[in-house]
Structure formats: C-alpha cells, structure tokens
Amino acid sequence: MATDDSMSDDVFESPGEAPGSAGPAPAPGLGVSQEQMHKTPSPTGYPDYQPPAQLLAGLPPSADADAPVHKTILLGDSGVGKTSLLVQFDTGRFQSGNFSATVGIGFTNKVVSVDNTRVKLQIWDTAGQERFRSVTHAYYRDAHALLLLYDVTNKLSFDNTRAWLGEIREYAQDDVVIMLLGNKADCGGERVVRKEDGERLAREYNVAFMETSAKTGLNVELAFMAVARELKCRQTGERSGPDGDRFNVQEYVREQAQRGSCPPCGT
Numbered sequence: 001m002a003t004d005d006s007m008s009d010d011v012f013e014s015p016g017e018a019p020g021s022a023g024p025a026p027a028p029g030l031g032v033s034q035e036q037m038h039k040t041p042s043p044t045g046y047p048d049y050q051p052p053a054q055l056l057a058g059l060p061p062s063a064d065a066d067a068p069v070h071k072t073i074l075l076g077d078s079g080v081g082k083t084s085l086l087v088q089f090d091t092g093r094f095q096s097g098n099f100s101a102t103v104g105i106g107f108t109n110k111v112v113s114v115d116n117t118r119v120k121l122q123i124w125d126t127a128g129q130e131r132f133r134s135v136t137h138a139y140y141r142d143a144h145a146l147l148l149l150y151d152v153t154n155k156l157s158f159d160n161t162r163a164w165l166g167e168i169r170e171y172a173q174d175d176v177v178i179m180l181l182g183n184k185a186d187c188g189g190e191r192v193v194r195k196e197d198g199e200r201l202a203r204e205y206n207v208a209f210m211e212t213s214a215k216t217g218l219n220v221e222l223a224f225m226a227v228a229r230e231l232k233c234r235q236t237g238e239r240s241g242p243d244g245d246r247f248n249v250q251e252y253v254r255e256q257a258q259r260g261s262c263p264p265c266g267t
C-alpha cells in the first residue's frame with residue numbers, strides 16, 4: 001500500500017439515515033427486516049461481530065457530509081470469505097471457526113484517505129447462497145465497485161466466477177470497477193486454483209486481480225484502497241499515472257501486490 005494512503009474507522013452515517021438509502025430494502029421473508037438492518041448495519045455472518053462503537057452511538061454530521069458515498073459490493077459463492085474479508089478490513093481481525101452464512105445483505109461504512117482526500121466507501125456484504133441471488137441483483141445497479149471473490153481451495157467457486165461476471169455485465173453499470181480476488185491464499189496445502197489461473201481469467205475479462213487472505217490480512221487493505229483510489233480519481237477526473245495518464249487500477253494492484261510479500265503458498 002502506498003504510504004500516503006490511510007484508513008480510519010470513521011463512519012459517516014448520520015443517526016437518522018436509513019441504511020437502505022443507498023439501495024433497495026431486502027425483499028420480505030429473507031430474515032433481515034428494515035429494523036434489523038438499521039440496528040445491525042454490518043454483516044450478519046458473525047453473531048459476535050460488533051460494528052464500530054461510533055456507528056451505534058451515532059455521529060454528528062461531519063464536515064464532508066455531502067461528499068459522495070461510493071457503494072462497493074462484495075460478491076462470490078457462499079463460503080469464499082466475503083464477510084471475513086470485510087471484518088479483516090474493518091477491524092484487522094480474523095474470526096475463525098465461526099462460520100455462519102450471511103443472510104440477505106448488510107453494509108459497513110468506512111472512510112479512507114487517499115492522498116489526503118477522504119473517500120467514503122459503503123461496503124455491502126452479500127449472501128453468496130443461490131437463494132438470495134435475485135435480491136442482491138437489485139443492489140448491483142447503483143454500485144460503483146464490485147469485489148468478486150473466489151476461494152483458491154474451491155475449484156467450483158473459481159469456475160462460478162464466470163457466471164458471476166456474466167451477472168455483473170447484465171445488472172451492473174458498464175463502468176463499474178471490478179476486482180477479482182482469489183481468497184484464502186494462506187491455505188497452501190489445500191490450494192486447487194493456481195494464481196496464474198486467476199490472472200488469466202482477470203486478463204480475459206479485463207478486470208483487476210489479486211490473491212488475498214482474510215486470515216493473514218494479505219492484500220486485504222490493498223484491495224479496498226485500490227478501489228478507493230480508482231473511485232477518487234474518477235470522481236476528480238484526476239490523472240495520476242506515472243506520465244500523467246489515467247490511473248489504472250489493474251496495473252496499480254499488480255505493482256503493489258508484487259512489492260508486498262508473496263502469498264505463503266509460494267506460487
């Protein structure tokens with residue numbers, strides 16, 4: 001991660017703001033009522049996961065209350081690690097042995113700093129299970145960025161990314177930022193998807209790619225910060241490439257991931 005990037009646990013939701021304001025409310029009967037979502041804006045997969053205290057207490061509107069909120073959605077099959085990735089980014093912790101599938105959809109607000117500019121990310125954690133698919137489609141439309149995860153120890157989750165990418169093409173905006181993430185890169189012995197396979201697929205679909213580990217934290221911050229940087233550059237129309245050319249998130253994550261430590265699997 002570039003040294004001038006930083007993140008804070010700031011939240012930007014004002015006390016009376018409806019969490020569903022950045023997207024449609026979940027369909028009835030999915031087990032997540034408007035009231036529950038308001039009380040538990042963070043992912044539902046972990047019963048003991050607590051959203052930041054400030055969020056529960058409510059914050060006074062901040063000076064940049066009008067700054068745009070960038071809606072970022074985590075997608076991928078059930079069990080690939082979407083909730084774990086978000087919890088790792090939000091709290092710096094990994095909660096193992098506590099798997100319970102996310103029900104419906106929930107979000108966490110995060111303010112990160114890119115070159116001294118505050119960028120507001122509203123990160124939505126979706127349920128990977130098929131039965132929630134039609135609900136999550138409704139959220140794609142106004143998404144600014146999509147992080148599509150697969151599990152490097154689960155070939156089917158990798159194969160299914162093509163179907164996910166097809167859905168993204170169908171339901172999301174044409175210019176949505178897409179990042180493909182091969183998660184659980186810490187599981188060296190159980191790996192069945194090679195890093196090169198992920199890279200090849202990402203090239204084919206012209207999307208950014210990285211391997212991550214929600215367990216060790218490998219590239220977790222980098223993934224979200226790269227998205228924040230891309231969204232900020234788009235918003236400001238800024239050209240921040242090496243020769244004053246447009247910021248390229250694909251090149252950026254490739255360079256930054258190479259600079260960082262290699263995944264323990266050694267691929």
Ligand SMILES: Nc1nc2c(ncn2[C@@H]2O[C@H](COP(=O)(O)OP(=O)(O)OP(=O)(O)O)[C@@H](O)[C@H]2O)c(=O)[nH]1
Pocket residue numbers: 045076077078079080081082083084085095096097098099100101102103126127128129183184185186187212213214215216
């Ligand atoms: N070793 C390892 N385990 C992980 C990693 N990320 C997630 N897990 C484990 O994988 C399981 C599923 O993780 P979740 O984060 O709940 O998966 P999810 O994609 O949110 O699943 P759904 O809510 O059903 O869509 C849990 O047991 C996690 O502890 C990782 O990077 N490394």
